Amino acid sequence: MSFTVPHSELAQLEDRVRTALRTTDGSALDVLGYGEVTLVLRLRSAAGTFACKRLPVFPDRERFERYETGLDAYLRRLADSGLDVADTELWHTTLPSGRVTAYCVQRELPPHRLCSRLLHTEDDIWAKDFFSRFLDQVDRAVEPTLGLDAQAANWVDVGGKLVYLDVTTPLMRDARGRELLDVRLFFSSLPWVLRDAVRVSMSKSIFDKFYETRGVLLDFLGNLYKERLHDLVPVFLEQANARLSRPITAEEVAAYYRDDARMWELIQRLRQADRFWHHRIRRRTYPFLLPPRVER
Ligand SMILES: Nc1ncnc2c1ncn2[C@@H]1O[C@H](COP(=O)(O)OP(=O)(O)OP(=O)(O)O)[C@@H](O)[C@H]1O
Ligand SMILES: [Mg+2]
Known part of the structure; x- marks a missing residue:
């Protein structure tokens, strides 16, 4: 439809x-x-x-x-x-x-039904049920050639159905593991000092996690820290590990979040500086809308 x-x-x-x-x-x-x-x-x-x-x-x-x-x-x-x-x-x-x-x-789907919101407003029973439905969806979808950015802010619960929102960056790979996305274009919002370095050295590892269930789950759990939902980590870990052959540990989640937060923090700061350079020094329009600073 x-x-x-x-x-x-x-x-x-x-x-x-x-x-x-x-x-x-x-x-x-x-x-x-x-x-x-x-x-x-x-x-x-x-x-x-x-x-x-x-x-x-x-x-x-x-x-x-x-x-x-x-x-x-x-x-x-x-x-x-x-x-x-x-x-x-x-x-x-x-x-x-x-x-x-x-x-x-x-x-526009109802903003109060965004799962990162519902995990704040609903109780533990809802959260457990959500996570079990979520695990089913992720497990079914993710493949070595089909990726998912599954953090809680990318799902809306509409009448008990989980609807996935974040499709602007299509995560697909060919049989040899190469990204089908125009990675160069999608990194064009990075300041030029970073672009080549990131493209060459980081892109493979930035994207790897989206193509395997364990990586998707680790990313989801790490992001709960950013959403101030980390109290849910132990419960969700138990549910997730029941399905994984190599369990995820709480320490791994915390370490993952620290690294991820540091990377985005750096990118965000460099972008602000790049925008300043465009406007004030070169007097040119900076071509991207930037989100405001996030507390991490
Ligand atoms: N259809 C929608 N209805 C209501 N809110 C939405 C919708 N799509 C997006 N949003 C809101 O905007 C936020 C960001 O959207 P989305 O995840 O699609 O983009 P993104 O995270 O910026 O994508 P990327 O990081 O890949 O650029 C969502 O977390 C949600 O709050
Ligand atoms: Mg998103």
């Missing part, structure tokens, strides 16, 4: 985003959520309310079409594995320069 994206309203949203980038004043934007990489904007229209995820600008039509093909394949493979994925449409507009701006658009 899909829906029709309101074209003219999205074009207006993109205008507002461009103004925000030029002026570095984002106050006219209605922010629905923050991820590590993107900002998700809310669009109210006669056809309903939508979550709009702005992608990095594509240098040309071909790069955009490659992304489109990859996204379609990812959505199909996730659905085939039995996962409930939020209906997602890709909207784009071509600039006079030939570059392409695009958004992944989904209907």
Whole structure:
């Protein structure tokens, strides 16, 4: 089931985003959520309310079409594995320069049903039941060629059904383990000093964890610290380890979180510095919307 994206309203949203980038004043934007990489904007229209995820600008039509093909394949493979994925449409507009701006658009799902929220508001019985449904989903979907970024903020519970939201970065590999994603494009929000280093030395290991159940679970558990939900770690560990051949330890989760937090902290600081350099020194528009600082 899909829906029709309101074209003219999205074009207006993109205008507002461009103004925000030029002026570095984002106050006219209605922010629905923050991820590590993107900002998700809310669009109210006669056809309903939508979550709009702005992608990095594509240098040309071909790069955009490659992304489109990859996204379609990812959505199909996730659905085939039995996962409930939020209906997602890709909207784009071509600039006079030939570059392409695009958004992944989904209907806005109820924000209070976001699982990272529910784990705060519901009781332990709900949490245990959630985690057991979650383990089923992850176990079924994840494969060496099909990855999942399964942290709690990427799922919404709609009437007892877990719906997966975070599809903007399609995680698929070929049979030789090479990323099908345009990794170079998706790292373009990194300051140039980091780009090559990260691409070459880190990308393999950054992504590895998404392609095996144990790694996905370790990432999920580590992220509970960021969500201030680490009290749930012991209970969830017991549930997870019942299914893993190599158990995860509490120390491993804590160490994983420290490393992950340090990496994002560094990336975030370098991006702020890069943006400052663009605006103040070179007097040019910085082309990305950055999330605010996160307490880690
Ligand atoms: N369809 C939706 N309805 C309601 N809220 C949403 C929806 N999609 C995203 N959000 C909110 O925005 C947040 C970030 O969205 P999402 O996970 O898709 O992007 P992201 O984490 O920035 O992705 P990436 O890190 O891969 O760039 C979610 O945690 C959620 O709070
Ligand atoms: Mg996310």
